[in-house]
Amino acid sequence: MVGEQVAVCRTAKGLTQKEFGKLVGLQEETIASIEQGRRPLMPDVAELMDRVLGLPGILTVAALKMPQIDVIPPWAEPLMNLEKTAQAISSYENQVMPGLLQTPAYAEAVFRSRLPLFSADEITAQTSARIDRHSSLRRTQPILASFVIWEPVLRCPVGGRAVLNEQLRHLATCSHLPGVTVQVLPLDQGTHPALDGPFVLLETAEHQHIAYLETHRGSLVVSDLDEVSILTSKYAMLRTQALNPQETRDLLNKLLGDP
16 A cells, blocks of 8 residues: 555656656666556655655654554565466475464464564464465465475474474475475585575466565565576575475484384
8 A cells, every 4th residue: 555655646747767766776676666566665765755755744654653563564464475387396494394384382472582582362363374384385276386394494493392383393294295395404504505594486377487575574576687587596505505395305214213
């Protein structure tokens, strides 16, 4: 809604996205991302836009009144929608299990760790929304899904040892799903190209390539081809450094104490 307000106000002044970007010191792609709802409008940027467009603080108020938290944050909704229809997903995770592979108990433990604390109802809603996403891996027409997970994630007892063991068994089960590949990036890899953090790559049914990144206070959907290309190269290198799928299953069995 806020993005469309920016677009309407800009158009009313007869400015293109490129022209408007120059006036407020932003790239044309950034203006497009804001107007399409892929990037949140920050209050300081909104204040500058108000001045440039001669508005009485309309965009500033909109930016300040945007809710910080939702069951599915507005900036994450594109990822949720893309997962449902994407023909390929590649995910690197170094903190927790990928959301698409989490058990209910593990997901609940993740949300209980959040600060500020969620209420009991919010934890239930967040957990339910995360588990609902699992259907993306069980379509009639299988999706191609690749997951590279840093080894410490498999050893950190999120929710306790019983929850972790259930999660590891679920991970092993998911690794046998059609189109799904799970690989562990081992600790003995002294360096790798994703030290900056986790990310997700998606390919749409129209063969559009998109990246998704998370921070402590929000998320970002990236469609710039140069940026997506860099992350794609990083992921390709991660897969070569990770254990292959069978070695990964062997490690899971070892962690579980299974023969």
